[in-house]
Amino acid sequence: MVKTPAEKWKDAVVKYRKQCQKILEISDSVRYAGIVNTYGRTLTGMIKPNLKPLLQSEDFKNELFVISTLISLRKNSVSSIGKLEYVVLQHQKITILVLQKNDVTFYVSINRKEKGLEKIISSIKKTI
Structure with missing residues (x-):
């Protein structure tokens, strides 16, 4: 049975939500995990329970647009400097x-006081 585009989309979003949940579970310091498309639109995202977002909705949309623009502009230099x-x-x-995989961008916020950032980054890379 061939899946319709709507079914494929639903499956992708479910997969992304599970990845975000796993990222949140990596450390108590991880505040938010989200996945953004190439246009800066949130495909899915979740904040750790009982935490208040630091940015207002419109400010957060602008933040994601800037990040997606940065990632898009960097694609031209991949052949010269690597992925x-x-x-x-x-x-x-x-x-x-910010990490990228398969044309989606993972956006993760972490408490600044976290000392084991390299370990968290390594764990997130394995999760995605």
Whole structure:
């Protein structure tokens, strides 16, 4: 039986939600895990229970647009400098981790005070 595009889309979103859940379970320091398409639209995302988002809805949309634009512009340099592994953005309050796989971008926010960032990055890379 051949799946319809709608069924394929639903299966992909379910898979992405499971990946986000697994990312949240990696560490208590992980605040948010989401997956964004090439246009900066959220495919799925979840914040750790009982946490208040740091950004308002419109600010968060703008943040994701900037990230997706960055990732899109970097594609032209892959042949020269290699595939992007990940991007870390250090802010005063949080650390943002951006990874890409199969034309989707994983956007993960982590508490700034986290000392084992490399371990978390490694675990997330294995999860996706």
